[in-house]
Structure formats: C-alpha cells, structure tokens
Amino acid sequence: MSVDYVLMKGNEAIAEAALRAGCRFYAGYPITPQSEILEYMSVHMAKRGGVFIQGENEIASMSMLFGAAACGARCMSSSSGPGFDLKQEEISYLSAAGLPAVLVNAMRYGLGDGEITAGQDSYWVSTRGGGHGDKRLLVLAPASVQECADLTYLAFDLAEKYRNVVEILSDGAICQMIEKCVLPEPREHDMNKFDWALTGKPREARKNKAYNLSYYMGYEAYDRYMREKIESMFENEQRWEEFMLEDAELVLVAYGISSRACRSAVRQARRDGMKLGLIRPISVWPFPRRAFAGVPDSVRGYVSVEMSITTQMGEDIQLATEFSKPLYAYLTSKEIPTVEGIIAYCQEILAGNIKPTEVL
Amino acid sequence: MPVFRKPESIINTAGYCGGCGHGVIQRLIAESIEELGLQDHVIGCVDIACSFWSQDALNFEFIAGPHGRCAAVATGIKKVRPDATVYVHAGDGCSYVIGLSETIYAAIRDVPITMVVVNNGIFGMTGGQLNLATTLIGDKTLSSKAGRDPKTMGHPVDMLKTIANCDVAFAARGALYDVKHIDETKRYIKKGFQNQVENRGFSIIEVLSPCPTNWKLSPVDAMAKIKNETEKVFPVGVYVDRGGKD
Numbered sequence: 001m002s003v004d005y006v007l008m009k010g011n012e013a014i015a016e017a018a019l020r021a022g023c024r025f026y027a028g029y030p031i032t033p034q035s036e037i038l039e040y041m042s043v044h045m046a047k048r049g050g051v052f053i054q055g056e057n058e059i060a061s062m063s064m065l066f067g068a069a070a071c072g073a074r075c076m077s078s079s080s081g082p083g084f085d086l087k088q089e090e091i092s093y094l095s096a097a098g099l100p101a102v103l104v105n106a107m108r109y110g111l112g113d114g115e116i117t118a119g120q121d122s123y124w125v126s127t128r129g130g131g132h133g134d135k136r137l138l139v140l141a142p143a144s145v146q147e148c149a150d151l152t153y154l155a156f157d158l159a160e161k162y163r164n165v166v167e168i169l170s171d172g173a174i175c176q177m178i179e180k181c182v183l184p185e186p187r188e189h190d191m192n193k194f195d196w197a198l199t200g201k202p203r204e205a206r207k208n209k210a211y212n213l214s215y216y217m218g219y220e221a222y223d224r225y226m227r228e229k230i231e232s233m234f235e236n237e238q239r240w241e242e243f244m245l246e247d248a249e250l251v252l253v254a255y256g257i258s259s260r261a262c263r264s265a266v267r268q269a270r271r272d273g274m275k276l277g278l279i280r281p282i283s284v285w286p287f288p289r290r291a292f293a294g295v296p297d298s299v300r301g302y303v304s305v306e307m308s309i310t311t312q313m314g315e316d317i318q319l320a321t322e323f324s325k326p327l328y329a330y331l332t333s334k335e336i337p338t339v340e341g342i343i344a345y346c347q348e349i350l351a352g353n354i355k356p357t358e359v360l
Numbered sequence: 361m362p363v364f365r366k367p368e369s370i371i372n373t374a375g376y377c378g379g380c381g382h383g384v385i386q387r388l389i390a391e392s393i394e395e396l397g398l399q400d401h402v403i404g405c406v407d408i409a410c411s412f413w414s415q416d417a418l419n420f421e422f423i424a425g426p427h428g429r430c431a432a433v434a435t436g437i438k439k440v441r442p443d444a445t446v447y448v449h450a451g452d453g454c455s456y457v458i459g460l461s462e463t464i465y466a467a468i469r470d471v472p473i474t475m476v477v478v479n480n481g482i483f484g485m486t487g488g489q490l491n492l493a494t495t496l497i498g499d500k501t502l503s504s505k506a507g508r509d510p511k512t513m514g515h516p517v518d519m520l521k522t523i524a525n526c527d528v529a530f531a532a533r534g535a536l537y538d539v540k541h542i543d544e545t546k547r548y549i550k551k552g553f554q555n556q557v558e559n560r561g562f563s564i565i566e567v568l569s570p571c572p573t574n575w576k577l578s579p580v581d582a583m584a585k586i587k588n589e590t591e592k593v594f595p596v597g598v599y600v601d602r603g604g605k606d
C-alpha cells in the first residue's frame with residue numbers, strides 16, 4: 001500500500017489534523033507565529049460543515065469556544081505569547097466545568113510582546129498555568145510536522161477521555177517548518193454522544209448544566225474526582241522518546257525545536273567519542289518522570305537544553321531524578337541551539353569548567 | 361376568564377432578594393418561551409452574577425461562564441446548535457461594562473440570539489458598586505460614596521443607542537414599575553424570541569430593574585426611583601426594529 005505524503009507547515013498540519021479528528025469549531029485571534037492555523041481554518045472549516053469565527057480578541061474567542069465545547073462540539077483555538085495569556089481565564093472555566101478542548105500555543109520568545117520568532121519560555125505558563133484554581137492541562141510538545149499532526153489528532157481523544165483541556169505546545173520554529181507528513185484518517189465526531197453536553201433538552205428530560213462541577217457534585221466528591229483524574233492522567237499519559245541512553249555520560253533533555261539539534265549533537269558527539277544521550281519529553285505535562293527511571297549508572301549529569309533565560313524544565317528534571325545528579329542548563333534564549341554549541345557546552349561540563357545550575 | 365398561573369418552566373425558587381426585578385424578568389422570559397412553544401429546546405446563558413440564580417429556577421439547560429462573557433458564550437452555542445433557542449439573561453455590568461465588547465460584537469455579527477439585559481444601575485452580586493455605564497449622576501454606591509461625579513467617573517451611557525449603530529434585528533428598553541410597563545417589556549422579550557424563531561438576527565431587550573438591596577430602598581421606593589429618575593436618562597421604547605426585511 002502506498003503512503004501518501006504531503007508537504008506541509010507545522011501550523012497547517014495541526015489545523016488539518018484537527019479537522020480530520022472531527023474538530024468543527026474554531027475561534028481565534030491572529031498572532032504570529034501561528035496565524036496560519038486561523039487562516040487555514042477560515043478556508044477549510046466551512047467545507048467540513050464546521051464553524052470558524054475570527055474573534056474580536058482571545059478572551060471572546062475562548063468564551064465562544066466555551067459555549068461550543070459545552071454543546072459537545074470538538075473545539076480548537078490557538079495563539080502565542082501575549083495572546084495565550086488572554087486565554088487563561090477560560091482555561092480555568094473549561095477546567096471547572098470539565099469541558100474538553102484543544103488549544104495550541106506556538107511559543108514566541110520573550111516577555112511582553114517579545115519577539116515573533118521561536119522560544120521555549122512559555123513552558124511554565126503551559127505546564128503550571130491555565131488560570132487560577134487547581135487543575136492540570138495535558139500538554140503535548142511536537143518536534144516535527146508529523147508529530148504536529150499526530151499529537152493534535154490524539155489530543156481530541158485525550159481531551160474527551162479526561163474531559164480536560166489539552167494543549168499542543170509548539171514553537172515558532174516547529175510551527176513554521178515545512179516537512180513531509182502523513183495525515184491521519186478523517187473521522188466524524190458525534191456532538192450528541194455525551195451524557196453531559198447541552199443539547200437543549202425537552203421538558204421531561206434531565207437537564208445538563210455547564211458550570212462548576214463542584215456546584216453539582218459537592219466539594220468532597222468533586223475533589224476526589226479531580227484528584228483521581230489528575231493521578232490517572234499522570235500515570236497513563238507520560239510520553240517520551242529516548243535516544244542513545246545506553247552508556248551515556250551526559251543526558252540531554254529537550255523538547256520541541258531544541259530536541260532536534262540535541263539529537264544531531266548526540267550523534268556527532270558519539271562520533272567524536274563523547275557519550276551523550278537524549279530524553280525528549282513528548283508530554284511536558286505529565287512530565288515523563290518514568291523516562292528517568294531507566295537511565296544507566298554511567299550518567300554523570302543532565303543537561304536541560306531550552307530557549308529561555310533561566311531553566312524552566314530543569315525543575316521537572318530535578319523532580320524526576322530526585323536531585324540525584326547534577327543538572328546543567330544550556331540556555332540559548334532567542335536563538336535555536338546549535339549542534340556545535342551543545343557539544344562545546346557538554347565538553348566544558350566534562351572538563352569540570354561549568355557549575356551545575358542552581359537557579360530553578 | 362383568563363387564569364393566572366405560573367409558567368410550568370419555573371420549577372424552583374430562585375435566590376433573588378425580595379423586590380428584585382430579576383425574578384420578574386425571569387418569569388417574562390419563561391412565559392414568552394412557553395407561549396411560543398419553544399420550551400423543549402432551550403439553552404439559557406446566565407452570568408456569574410445575580411442572574412445566575414435563574415439556572416436553578418428554570419427547567420432549561422443552562423451555561424454559566426466567565427463574568428461578562430455571556431454574549432460570546434451564547435454565540436458559540438448558537439453557532440453549533442442553531443436549532444436551539446439560545447438566550448442570555450445578564451446584568452448591565454456583564455453586558456455593558458466588563459463584557460461590552462462581547463455584547464457589541466454579538467450585535468455586529470448579528471447572531472440570532474435573544475439577549476435580556478437587566479439595567480439595575482449597580483453591581484448587584486458584589487454588593488453594590490458603581491456601574492460605569494448605568495449608575496446615575498449623583499447616585500451613591502459602595503465605590504462612589506459621595507455620589508457619581510461625572511468629572512471623574514464620566515456620564516452614564518445609553519448603550520442601546522450604541523447598539524443601534526449596528527445592523528441588529530431588534531433593540532428595545534422596557535421597565536417594570538407598573539403593569540403597563542411590565543406588559544410592554546413582555547412584548548419586547550417575546551418579540552426577541554420570535555425573531556430568533558424566524559432567524560432574523562440579534563435581539564436585545566434592556567429592562568430597567570430595581571435592586572432594592574443595594575439601592576437601600578424599599579421595593580416600592582425603588583420602583584418610584586426608576587419611574588422618576590432612571591427612565592429620564594434611559595427612555596423606554598423600541599430603538600431598532602428591522603422588521604421582516606429578510
């Protein structure tokens with residue numbers, strides 16, 4: 001059987017995979033570097049019988065999504081940096097009401113308006129954020145156009161399974177790059193299949209309400225439900241890729257765009273006799289702690305490779321490794337890490353010239 | 361002889377204070393829906409403010425989203441469930457202050473929903489603070505203790521005039537201080553639902569409504585204030601009726 005490859009941008013792969021997963025509601029507001037998702041939806045959503053809305057801002061887009069999600073539609077929105085900040089309010093409300101939704105955060109670098117180019121400094125707002133209150137978002141970080149498609153397709157199922165918000169955490173490089181990709185099979189979603197959705201029921205039927213689950217369940221039952229759900233997501237949804245961990249002396253930890261340079265660096269370094277390995281988190285929440293259990297004794301330290309000012313993911317690495325090995329952080333801010341840069345940094349570590357990072 | 365009975369959609373008491381207009385408005389909504397035979401396919405949208413209680417009282421499906429976002433939430437619902445009767449019951453803080461943008465853009469998009477705005481000139485749920493859009497000049501609130509001063513707080517604004525700039529199906533303002541005005545308000549609300557049945561576009565009905573608790577007036581005096589003061593600033597009547605142009 002022949003496989004049909006297409007050449008696509010990461011943003012387009014996300015949008016097309018969402019449509020193929022049965023997403024029939026998109027609302028968003030333009031912001032670089034992810035506006036192509038919105039533009040793609042504006043062209044293709046209506047053809048699939050769905051709803052596309054360019055919102056007046058991110059908050060309103062998310063409020064419209066909140067309404068559509070409560071009705072059982074598969075919904076998506078996307079943004080970046082300051083735009084993603086504005087989505088926090090509704091993420092909290094979606095979480096409170098147990099509504100599934102898929103959001104894309106294509107990280108751009110910097111504080112405030114920052115840059116329009118790639119960054120990885122929205123790790124915390126993604127893995128710790130989501131507005132006020134206690135909840136977790138499932139956060140998946142693609143490192144290729146293929147993964148943009150695959151993880152987006154998966155995200156809709158996970159969102160429904162757990163009645164939870166799922167975030168696709170891409171970055172300005174992954175979402176802009178063009179690669180070949182095999183698109184998933186199109187499927188239809190039945191908006192009426194849920195027992196919790198608003199359909200506008202007849203007078204004698206039991207009515208659904210889309211509001212804080214705690215209001216209807218009572219806090220005791222609700223707290224238990226949330227704890228069990230979060231534990232279950234933590235147990236079952238850790239995803240990662242390991243690369244050349246066997247006999248590694250230093251293990252690089254990187255996701256998204258940085259992980260691509262790391263993979264090449266591992267290969268290159270090994271050719272030159274330096275034993276590097278790589279753990280690439282695919283889910284950043286839950287952080288794949290289990291990946292670190294199988295790391296060989298040869299490992300002398302971990303190197304978090306991130307595009308940020310201070311390490312954000314480093315905290316998760318320390319928790320996963322129980323502070324058992326030194327943690328180093330190779331931080332490239334707004335520049336995408338290079339193979340040479342990573343190798344040089346690791347050489348310095350092994351030569352004892354770099355102190356473990358203490359800022360967490 | 362006509363029999364006065366409670367609409368069957370009202371299945372519970374609501375948490376409103378005595379003398380509050382929200383309960384009357386909720387009843388007018390229920391009556392309109394039933395008279396049009398729509399009660400088997402309704403999704404109501406309330407705010408996290410005093411209108412929230414309506415979702416306990418009425419036998420419809422409801423959504424209560426972020427404060428102020430009702431018009432956008434209802435837009436999302438109507439877009440994916442176009443056959444359902446979708447309405448908003450929200451305060452003037454929600455609709456004209458924090459959520460003014462949402463309200464105006466629902467009007468600009470001409471979304472065929474029915475939006476009922478309760479103009480009580482104050483933030484009811486949070487204990488009675490200034491409403492920048494509707495608190496009358498000189499009125500004392502928790503956050504304008506010396507009375508609203510236009511020099512620092514601006515003037516109240518007739519938002520229906522602003523909305524009338526958009527091409528909407530229907531915009532009207534009613535009041536509740538006597539039977540005549542309650543009947544008139546009921547006609548406006550019913551018209552708003554009728555427009556939705558006919559897919560005519562956005563309908564908004566604002567209702568001048570008392571909040572005796574936070575106005576610190578008796579229910580009777582609160583009604584008198586609306587008649588003597590509020591209505592002078594916010595005249596009742598129809599602002600837009602696009603009619604059957606489509």
Ligand SMILES: Cc1ncc(C[n+]2csc(CCOP(=O)(O)OP(=O)(O)O)c2C)c(N)n1
Nearest residue numbers: 408409410427451452453454482483484485
């Ligand atoms: C984002 C946000 N800001 C503030 C509040 C607090 N709050 C709840 S209701 C409300 C004002 C309610 O006034 P109005 O919309 O006029 O409705 P009323 O209670 O008078 O019917 C405020 C400020 C909130 N819940 N969420």
Ligand code: SF4
Nearest residue numbers: 376377380410484571
């Ligand atoms: S606080 Fe005011 S608006 Fe709210 S229920 Fe009481 S009287 Fe009505």
